[in-house]
Amino acid sequence: MTEHAVVIVGAGPTGLMLAGELALANIDVAIVERRTSQDLIGRRAGGLHARTIEVLDQRGIAERFLDAGTVGQIVGFAWFRLDMSDLPTRHNYGLALPQQQIERILADWVDELAVPIYRGREVLSFTQDASGVDVELSDGSSLRAAYLVGCDGGRSRIRKAAGIEFPGWDATISHIIAEVEVVEEPAWGLHRDAHGIHAFNRLPEDGLVGMLVTEQQLDHAGEPTLSDLSAALTAVFGTDYGVHSPTWISRFTDMARQAAAYRQGRVLLAGDAAHVHYPTGGQGLNTGVQDAVNLGWKLAQVVKQTAPASLLDTYHSERHPVAATVLRNTLAQVALLRTDDRTNALREITAELLGMDEPRQRIAALISALDVHYDLGAGHPLLGRRMPDLDVDTAHGPLRVYTMLHSARPLLLNFGAPGSLEIGPWAERVQLLDAEYAGPWELPLIGAVEPPVAVLVRPDGHVAWVGDQAQQGLPAALTTWFGAPHAA
Numbered sequence: 001m002t003e004h005a006v007v008i009v010g011a012g013p014t015g016l017m018l019a020g021e022l023a024l025a026n027i028d029v030a031i032v033e034r035r036t037s038q039d040l041i042g043r044r045a046g047g048l049h050a051r052t053i054e055v056l057d058q059r060g061i062a063e064r065f066l067d068a069g070t071v072g073q074i075v076g077f078a079w080f081r082l083d084m085s086d087l088p089t090r091h092n093y094g095l096a097l098p099q100q101q102i103e104r105i106l107a108d109w110v111d112e113l114a115v116p117i118y119r120g121r122e123v124l125s126f127t128q129d130a131s132g133v134d135v136e137l138s139d140g141s142s143l144r145a146a147y148l149v150g151c152d153g154g155r156s157r158i159r160k161a162a163g164i165e166f167p168g169w170d171a172t173i174s175h176i177i178a179e180v181e182v183v184e185e186p187a188w189g190l191h192r193d194a195h196g197i198h199a200f201n202r203l204p205e206d207g208l209v210g211m212l213v214t215e216q217q218l219d220h221a222g223e224p225t226l227s228d229l230s231a232a233l234t235a236v237f238g239t240d241y242g243v244h245s246p247t248w249i250s251r252f253t254d255m256a257r258q259a260a261a262y263r264q265g266r267v268l269l270a271g272d273a274a275h276v277h278y279p280t281g282g283q284g285l286n287t288g289v290q291d292a293v294n295l296g297w298k299l300a301q302v303v304k305q306t307a308p309a310s311l312l313d314t315y316h317s318e319r320h321p322v323a324a325t326v327l328r329n330t331l332a333q334v335a336l337l338r339t340d341d342r343t344n345a346l347r348e349i350t351a352e353l354l355g356m357d358e359p360r361q362r363i364a365a366l367i368s369a370l371d372v373h374y375d376l377g378a379g380h381p382l383l384g385r386r387m388p389d390l391d392v393d394t395a396h397g398p399l400r401v402y403t404m405l406h407s408a409r410p411l412l413l414n415f416g417a418p419g420s421l422e423i424g425p426w427a428e429r430v431q432l433l434d435a436e437y438a439g440p441w442e443l444p445l446i447g448a449v450e451p452p453v454a455v456l457v458r459p460d461g462h463v464a465w466v467g468d469q470a471q472q473g474l475p476a477a478l479t480t481w482f483g484a485p486h487a488a
C-alpha cells in the first residue's frame with residue numbers, strides 16, 4: 001500500500017492550495033482527484049478578492065494571477081458595487097479571473113512543488129485508526145496516510161463518511177446556469193424583475209451565450225436539461241430565444257450549510273466540503289483558499305510532531321466562525337436580491353447606507369476578507385489580525401514583510417533594539433529578523449494602531465503575539481503556535 005503523510009481528496013482550488021502549503025513545509029502530500037485533467041466544465045468563480053491575493057502574495061505567486069486577470073473595483077454586495085480603493089492594503093481591488101484559470105495556475109505551482117496527483121480516481125471510503133487513515137480508491141488500490149483532508153466540494157463524500165453533520169438553510173430560490181447558442185438575442189446584462197434575477201452575456205472566447213435564469217419552481221432535483229432551461233426561460237420571458245446546442249447546463253440554489261465540525265480525529269474538511277452558500281459576493285473559492293492557508297502550516301507541524309494534534313482544533317475554532325459569517329452575509333444578500341416592492345424599498349435605503357464611507361468600507365472588508373480577526377485573546381489590535389505588508393529596512397536591505405513569508409515559515413520581527421530578542425530553541429523553526437519601520441501601522445476598519453516593538457507572524461500571515469518594551473509572553477506564544485521548545 002502506498003503511504004503519504006497527508007492525502008487530500010480533491011484538486012479544486014482548496015485542495016491545490018493546501019497541497020502547496022504542505023509541500024512548502026516538506027510534507028509528503030498527495031492529492032486524489034476524480035477529474036482526469038484540471039479542465040473545468042462550465043463556469044464557477046469569477047475572481048479573487050483582496051485577502052486571497054494577499055495570501056498568494058505571501059507565497060510569492062500573486063503576480064501569476066495578476067498577470068492573467070483584470071484588476072478592478074469588483075467587490076459587490078447584493079449587486080451593489082463597492083469601491084475599496086481606500087482600504088489600507090497593497091491589493092486594494094479585486095481580480096477578475098475565471099476559476100478555470102485560477103485552478104490552472106495553482107496546479108502549475110503544485111506541480112513545481114512536485115506534489116503527486118492521482119487523477120481519474122475517486123476516493124470511495126476510508127477507515128481511521130489510532131495511527132492513520134486507510135483510503136480506498138475507485139481503481140481498487142488504497143493509500144495510507146497519517147491525515148486525510150476532504151477538499152472534495154459541497155457534496156463531500158469525506159464529510160458524509162465521517163458522519164459530520166451539515167446543518168443550515170434549505171433553498172428558497174433556484175437558478176439554471178448555462179452556455180448555449182440562441183436563435184434570437186436576449187436583452188444583454190443583469191435583470192431583476194418580478195420573477196427574480198436573470199443574466200445574459202456573450203462569452204468572448206467562443207461567442208456562445210452565457211445565461212442565468214431564476215426557476216419559478218423549487219422542486220427540481222438533479223442536473224437540468226435543455227428542456228428545463230427552455231421552460232424556465234419561457235416562464236419568465238415568454239420565449240426561450242430558440243436555445244440550442246448547450247455546452248454546459250447546471251443548477252444552483254441559495255442553500256446554505258456548514259459542517260458542524262471541521263475535524264474528526266485524523267480527518268479534516270476544507271473549502272466547499274465544509275461550507276456551501278449562494279455565490280453572490282464571490283466568496284466561496286476565496287474562503288476555501290484561506291481555509292487551506294490556515295490549516296496547512298498547522299497540519300505540517302502536527303505531522304512533523306513539533307506541535308501536538310490539539311493545534312488542529314484551532315483550525316476549526318478560527319475558520320468555522322469565518323465561514324459562518326460568510327453564510328450570514330449571503331443570506332442577507334439573497335434577501336436583498338428579492339424583487340418585491342418592499343425589498344426594493346430596502347434596497348434604496350441600503351444603497352444610501354453603502355454610499356457612506358464607513359458602511360461601504362465595512363462591507364467591502366467583509367466580502368474581501370480583510371476584516372478577518374481570529375480570537376487570540378485581548379491585547380494589541382494586531383493580535384489575531386492579518387499582518388500588514390509593510391516595507392521594512394533590515395540588515396539585508398529593504399524588504400516587504402510578505403516576501404519573508406514565501407517559505408511559509410513563521411516570522412518574528414523585532415523593531416526594538418537590534419539583537420534584543422532571543423528565541424533559543426525555536427531558532428530552527430522561526431525566522432528572527434531585526435527590522436526598522438518608521439511609517440504608519442494601519443489596519444482595515446481599525447485605522448492607525450500603536451507601532452509594536454515586535455510581532456510574531458504565523459505562516460498564514462496572522463499576528464500571533466505583539467511585543468511591547470517588556471516582551472512578555474513570547475515563549476508562551478512560541479509554544480502555543482510552534483510547539484514546545486524541545487519538541488521533535
Ligand SMILES: Cc1cc2nc3c(=O)[nH]c(=O)nc-3n(C[C@H](O)[C@H](O)[C@H](O)COP(=O)(O)OP(=O)(O)OC[C@H]3O[C@@H](n4cnc5c(N)ncnc54)[C@H](O)[C@@H]3O)c2cc1C
Pocket residue numbers: 009010011012013014015032033034035043044045046047099121122123124151152153154156157177252270271272273279281282283284285286287288
Ligand atoms: C455559479 C457559481 C458561481 C460562483 N462564483 C464564485 C465567485 O465568483 N467567487 C468565489 O470565490 N466562488 C464562487 N463560486 C464558488 C466556487 O466555485 C467554489 O467555492 C469553489 O470551487 C470551491 O473549491 P473547492 O476546492 O473547495 O471545491 P471544488 O471546486 O468543488 O473541488 C472539489 C474537487 O474534488 C473532486 N472530488 C469530489 N469528490 C471526489 C472524490 N470522492 N474523489 C476524488 N475527487 C473528488 C472534484 O472533482 C473537484 O475537483 C461559485 C460557484 C458557482 C456554482
